[in-house]
Amino acid sequence: MELRHLRYFQVVAQELNVTRAAERLHMAQPPLSRQIRQLEDEVGVALFDRVGRGLRLTEAGRFLLEQTTQMTQRLEETIESTRRIGRQDKRWFGIGFVPSVLYGVLPELIRELRGAEQQVEVGLAEMITVEQVEALKSGRIDLGFGRIAINDPAIRQEVVMAEPLVAAVPASEPAPAQATLTPQGLATRPFILYPARPRPSYADHLLSLFRAQGLQLRVAQEANELQTALGLVAAGVGITLVPASIQRLHRDDVRYCPIDAPGFVSPVIMSYRVGDSSPFLAQAVAWVMRQGQ
Structure with a gap:
């Protein structure tokens, strides 16, 4: 399954008419019909009921439309953020967190970071401490908040509270x-x-x-x-x-x-890469440590 299949499916599901959907997609009707059949074959269920000259979503089709719409919207947001970062309009700053810190210092930190520097895109990812360490080492996040100590020479940890x-x-x-x-x-x-x-x-x-x-x-x-x-x-x-x-x-x-x-x-432990000299990271770490005092 390719992303274009989902895009074609969403347009057909919105129009419930292959001819109108093909016009929106600037393509001929027969290839669009083939793409939809290929998607149904791959999923293994019917996504549309054929009603006269129109279409009607099946229960499976309604479910797929709801789920993939959320997914493609998120993908479009990610692509747009990637473009901004690539153009150096914005810098990406990723934060990993365990859910329980959402009721403590983390929401205030997010507001602080987003208000302090408009040229930084703050991204959030829910993950346990072990996953945060791997994400830090691979560069997927810049700062982590967990609840267990990890002994790794590439990672520095600070007990916030x-x-x-x-x-x-x-x-x-x-x-x-x-x-x-x-x-x-x-x-x-x-x-x-x-x-x-x-x-x-x-x-x-x-x-x-x-x-x-x-x-x-x-x-x-x-x-x-x-x-x-x-x-x-x-x-x-x-x-x-x-x-x-x-x-x-x-x-x-x-x-x-x-x-x-x-x-x-239960300690709240902040983790970040050893040797990361980012001024924005330093600002975030300093702010968190002030809150924990």
Whole structure:
């Protein structure tokens, strides 16, 4: 499948008439019809129902149109940004992040960077810390925000802050008698561990905290996403531990309880390439470290 197939499909889906679609595409009708048949053959399902002289999208066709429209719009934006960067109208600055930092310093940093330098295109990519390290080394991003330390001579890491952990429990269960929960009590409960993969990750940090207390978690379910883990908590499958800033989500079906244990924290760790002399990176790093003081 090629991008032109999707472009042809989208125009035909908008017009629901091959003749009009061919006119828009500045091509003859027979080759356009062949391209659409080739796309249907490759996908393996009918995308259009033929109704008289017109067309009607099938359920599969409607789904493909919705999904590919989003994809091609994003591609067009990426190509336009690439042109601007190639013309040196703008410079690209990529930031990788784990989802939980979206409730802390990251949104303010993004606003700061976008407001400070109009000639820089700030791009965002959700990825765990291990993926951030590889993306930094390959040049796909310039700055990363994660929650685990990585020993790599090509990467410099700075601990921005140590964020307390809280236990996420179902809002439907009675409030605990004690104001705070203990690791011993938490270890007796079914636990939702996230992210399940790839590893090492925040999940390994949590496991190490309990091991340091001589405890082993009863993992009832693994999840890949923070929101999935909280949804499973709300459903009563188990509990989980999240950084305190996640409480800003204000979910009605989940309650957050403090934990009475020294060291039950999750660091926010900033990563960037050793030897990167970019003034814009230096500006970003300095701003983040001021916020963490």
